[in-house]
Amino acid sequence: MRRLIAPLVAALVFAAAPLVLAQTSYPARSITMVVPFSAGGPTDVLGRILGQRMSQSLGQQIIVEDVTGAGGTLGAARVAKAAPDGYTMVMGNLGTHAASVGLYKNLPYDPRTSFEPVMLASTTPMVLLAKKDLPVKSLQDVIALARTRRLNCGNAGVGSISHLTMLLFDKLAQIKVQHVPYRGLSQAMNDLLGGQIDLMFDQVISASPHIAGGEVHPIAVTGPRRAAAIPDVPTTAEAGLPELETIAWSALFFPKGTPEAIVARINAAVGEAMDDKDVVAQLAKLGSDVPAPEARTPEALAKLVRSEIDKWVPLIASAEITAN
DSSP: OHHHHHHHHHHHHHHHHHHHHHHHHHOSEEEEEOOOTTTTTTHHHHHHHHHHHHHHHSSSSSEEEEEOOOOGHHHHHHHHOSSSSEEEEEEHHHHHIIIHHHOEEEEEOOTTTEEEEEEEEEEEEEEEEEESSSSOOOOHHHHHHHSSSEEEEEEEEETTTHHHHHHHHHHHHHHOOEEEEEHHHHHHHHHHHTTTTEEEEEEEEHHHHHHHHSSSSEEEOSSOOOOTTTTTBBBTTTTTOOOOOOOOEEEEEETTTTTTTHHHHHHHHHHHHHHHHHHHHHHHHHTBOOOOOGOOOOHHHHHHHHHHHHHHHHHHHHTTOOOO
């Protein structure tokens, strides 16, 4: 009997060796975090804040690399095709991991099956902004004005959350604005500041400085509660349109097949960053919320991706928009 047990024990030890190795030696070098949007944007800022703190936990540098194009799908596709060894991940969002399903007929990945979800990294509501001299003070004012004249609204491109939020606003308020796509929200903001466009939805994280400086007029935030960065701005529910609730979210994903132990290691590092008071303060100042503990699991992120696809793809289909 002992002769049979010894080989069995040896086999179990050898089978467990890769898992133990992954847990003890990973990471052995720097990790690349692909941000599929432009430098200086909300996702890039978030990635650098978290990456810096994660580097301390992991003992290896997190290198943030901006890979722009095709609404973020170029960067996401690059990570989907990368080796599942734990050294390449992507900071995805609603655009790359939900809206893309409805926008691109030949999307080179499936957000539901091409990635290993790691953790939801942040959530931030959108805020409707009006140019300074637009004669509106409330959401109802915007709706009333849009019914008397054609207003134009900037966005970060077809299928971006700024675009989708305005499409939802159109549908719920039964109005029709002129959508003006830009290559990014920073360009749209420049034209809003200059008075070339009337409105735009922006993330609180990037709109706050312009609001604080009195350069634009905030109308309403799309979250379930007021944003700490702009507490005087009402929610869309308070403004009479509760269905207009959208949240910009960012999350980390590895390529499909990345070992569970590595996913758990990075999940823990992100969690440590989110529990760091300095990180929380930085994100709060930017208008970004730290996810609740129950929302920090890979399983919760996978569920979020599926629910966002179910929410936005039908709206995209009904609006008959594509990015191809």
